[in-house]
Amino acid sequence: MTIAIAFGDLVKSYGKFNAVDHLSAEVQQGRITGFLGPNGAGKSTTLRCLVGLADPSSGSAEIFGKKYRDLDNPLSRVGTVLDSRGFHGALSGKANLKVVAAAAGIPDARVDEVLQMVELTEAADRKMKKYSLGMKQRLALAGAILGDPEVLILDEPANGLDPAGIAWLRKFLRSLASGGRTILVSSHQLAEMQNTVDDVLIINKGRLIAEGPKEQVMGGDTLEEAFLKLTGGALS
Numbered sequence: 688m689t690i691a692i693a694f695g696d697l698v699k700s701y702g703k704f705n706a707v708d709h710l711s712a713e714v715q716q717g718r719i720t721g722f723l724g725p726n727g728a729g730k731s732t733t734l735r736c737l738v739g740l741a742d743p744s745s746g747s748a749e750i751f752g753k754k755y756r757d758l759d760n761p762l763s764r765v766g767t768v769l770d771s772r773g774f775h776g777a778l779s780g781k782a783n784l785k786v787v788a789a790a791a792g793i794p795d796a797r798v799d800e801v802l803q804m805v806e807l808t809e810a811a812d813r814k815m816k817k818y819s820l821g822m823k824q825r826l827a828l829a830g831a832i833l834g835d836p837e838v839l840i841l842d843e844p845a846n847g848l849d850p851a852g853i854a855w856l857r858k859f860l861r862s863l864a865s866g867g868r869t870i871l872v873s874s875h876q877l878a879e880m881q882n883t884v885d886d887v888l889i890i891n892k893g894r895l896i897a898e899g900p901k902e903q904v905m906g907g908d909t910l911e912e913a914f915l916k917l918t919g920g921a922l923s
């Protein structure tokens with residue numbers, strides 16, 4: 688198996704507090720890996736270090752053996768949805784994607800293609816600020832796949848989605864992964880991710896507590912039960 692993403696003794700501290708605390712873990716290529724842990728566990732901080740939005744205090748976070756910013760063509764190799772992503776509310780969904788596409792040298796025809804993939808063709812010309820939360824999440828996903836990247840890094844894409852939205856997301860991620868893509872997707876909702884992912888990385892208080900194929904980590908329990916056992920039931 689090929690390693691797509693590797694964290695090597697990664698530390699990100701704020702003052703004396705380690706938001707990410709000596710995290711070493713690997714993400715296998717071509718699989719959906721759930722990056723799971725409760726609120727405040729350090730998921731977003733880790734992903735921000737991975738894509739160069741935050742500088743590690745020590746250790747490493749690499750994609751295909753390189754820092755994100757050292758990759759050739761990072762936009763076509765790695766797609767991201769992180770909470771800080773900025774779309775303009777006054778522009779339509781389509782216009783927003785065209786801005787991103789133009790900046791990355793991606794043809795407009797691809798914008799129509801990704802709008803269709805996230806089922807926003809009908810709403811493409813409506814102002815983004817009028818979109819529902821689910822539609823905004825789907826637009827962000829469309830932006831992430833514009834460059835047809837090999838790796839997708841998604842921070843809480845299921846946040847705020849209703850059951851139909853979560854089922855849609857699951858199918859969408861599965862279809863991307865079946866084309867050989869690597870997906871690292873964070874969530875604090877363990878039950879919702881259980882059916883979506885192949886592998887899990889579970890962290891708590893910045894530290895790795897479990898890593899591997901989900902069945903192996905669950906050992907016959909649900910992901911939530913496994914998490915509670917691994918952490919002694921303590922909430923952070």
Ligand SMILES: Nc1ncnc2c1ncn2[C@@H]1O[C@H](COP(=O)(O)OP(=O)(O)OP(=O)(O)O)[C@@H](O)[C@H]1O
Pocket residue numbers: 701706724725726727728729730731732733874875
């Ligand atoms: N810029 C910052 N300055 C200080 N502390 C921070 C900063 N960013 C994050 N933290 C702290 O680091 C810890 C981890 O936060 P992080 O956002 O990475 O968690 P998370 O796992 O993404 O949580 P959630 O599920 O709520 O999104 C938290 O205690 C948070 O308060």
Ligand SMILES: [Mg+2]
Pocket residue numbers: 730731732842843
């Ligand atoms: Mg977060």
